Amino acid sequence: MPDSDDLITGLIHHPYQPPEGWAAVPPGVFKASTVIFPSVAALRGRSYTAKTGYTYGLRGTPTTYQLEERLATLEGGRHCILSPSGLAAITHVNLALLGQGDELLLPANVYGPSADLAASVLARWGITHQLYDPMNPADLAARITERTKLVWLEAAGSVTMEFPDLTALVAAARARGVLTALDNTWGAGLAFRAFDLGVDVVMHALTKYPSGGADVLMGAVLTRDDRLHQRLLRVHGQLGLGVAANDAELVLRGLPTLALRYHAHDAAARQLAAWLASQPGVTRVLHPALPGAPGHAHWAAHCTAAAGLFSVLLDPGLRREQVDAFVDALRLFKIGFSWGGPVSLVVPYELDGMRADRSALPGHLVRLSIGLEAVADLQADLAQALALLARP
Numbered sequence: 331m332p333d334s335d336d337l338i339t340g341l342i343h344h345p346y347q348p349p350e351g352w353a354a355v356p357p358g359v360f361k362a363s364t365v366i367f368p369s370v371a372a373l374r375g376r377s378y379t380a381k382t383g384y385t386y387g388l389r390g391t392p393t394t395y396q397l398e399e400r401l402a403t404l405e406g407g408r409h410c411i412l413s414p415s416g417l418a419a420i421t422h423v424n425l426a427l428l429g430q431g432d433e434l435l436l437p438a439n440v441y442g443p444s445a446d447l448a449a450s451v452l453a454r455w456g457i458t459h460q461l462y463d464p465m466n467p468a469d470l471a472a473r474i475t476e477r478t479k480l481v482w483l484e485a486a487g488s489v490t491m492e493f494p495d496l497t498a499l500v501a502a503a504r505a506r507g508v509l510t511a512l513d514n515t516w517g518a519g520l521a522f523r524a525f526d527l528g529v530d531v532v533m534h535a536l537t538k539y540p541s542g543g544a545d546v547l548m549g550a551v552l553t554r555d556d557r558l559h560q561r562l563l564r565v566h567g568q569l570g571l572g573v574a575a576n577d578a579e580l581v582l583r584g585l586p587t588l589a590l591r592y593h594a595h596d597a598a599a600r601q602l603a604a605w606l607a608s609q610p611g612v613t614r615v616l617h618p619a620l621p622g623a624p625g626h627a628h629w630a631a632h633c634t635a636a637a638g639l640f641s642v643l644l645d646p647g648l649r650r651e652q653v654d655a656f657v658d659a660l661r662l663f664k665i666g667f668s669w670g671g672p673v674s675l676v677v678p679y680e681l682d683g684m685r686a687d688r689s690a691l692p693g694h695l696v697r698l699s700i701g702l703e704a705v706a707d708l709q710a711d712l713a714q715a716l717a718l719l720a721r722p
């Protein structure tokens with residue numbers, strides 16, 4: 331017997347409405363492609379750009395709006411736009427603010443895929459780029475021309491962890507009327523106040539600390555300026571960038587513990603970085619909060635905290651196989667990209683080919699992301715693996 335039409339339609343257009351007044355600690359998870367309008371007039375009258383109504387799942391839901399507002403508060407911005415990954419957020423900024431004939435400037439220690447994007451897709455579309463020395467604001471100033479439309483900043487820099495003089499870099503760009511965008515994944519909105527430094531656009535890989543679970547990919551682009559936000563929002567809509575409600579929920583769930591986790595990662599990382607600096611086989615520890623590290627004075631001038639991420643340079647006399655064996659011997663540190671989750675991670679990097687001038691950074695670089703394990707256990711793990719390096 332086929333089900334009656336009444337039953338089938340009734341299950342779709344059911345008259346029951348749950349009681350109003352639901353209130354709970356977690357924000358609701360709203361999922362939709364289609365948003366239903368009560369009338370044609372409502373459909374014609376709504377615009378998503380003011381976030382006062384809903385038009386389509388891709389344009390925002392109560393879940394994504396709540397996440398955006400909380401992130402704007404965290405960063406001290408006024409507007410936030412979500413993207414499906416940190417790299418998608420970088421792409422979003424570039425495509426919104428650059429056009430054919432424009433040039434962008436990237437720090438030489440920029441997040442690798444960001445430089446790759448500039449050298450491939452953007453180059454193909456007639457957008458050129460140059461790398462500047464982030465530790466030399468005069469070098470940035472000298473590279474700015476009439477065609478320069480955007481300067482990316484990163485603090486600390488990816489992998490080699492130099493902390494730049496952000497104030498001076500922003501001043502160099504502003505003096506020529508060039509917009510600045512900061513990849514603030516490392517600072518997470520907690521280490522320093524980016525907008526107070528005069529940065530125009532702040533981007534985050536929420537994949538890292540805001541999520542905190544190593545289980546979601548997401549990015550955010552934040553602004554204070556209304557017109558800049560509208561420029562970014564229009565292109566975001568045109569590109570069809572959106573995030574899934576379940577992923578937004580995971581980040582919303584991570585935010586209340588963000589500061590606790592960040593400071594715990596920070597304290598553990600500083601303890602291990604200081605200990606590693608005195609270990610045989612370790613030539614240098616690249617942690618901006620450690621005195622003597624590249625950019626330490628700038629870190630001290632700008633920051634009240636640090637992320638749980640740092641790199642070590644191992645003795646240049648070691649063979650690469652010895653370094654690989656050290657990494658393979660770690661038990662609690664897992665081998666893998668990304669960072670910001672509960673599990674400590676390790677990646678060996680080949681700086682040759684990654685940095686134009688690596689003479690200041692001799693040796694084998696190994697990056698460590700400190701998770702939330704007990705510090706004594708992590709130290710013991712590093713000690714047993716370092717002991718292997720002492721063998722011929």
Ligand SMILES: *Cc1c(COP(=O)(O)O)cnc(C)c1O
Binds near residue numbers: 415537538548668
């Ligand atoms: C991880 C990371 C990104 C990219 O984030 P994804 O979500 O992995 O695409 C961008 N910038 C920095 C500094 C990062 O560490």
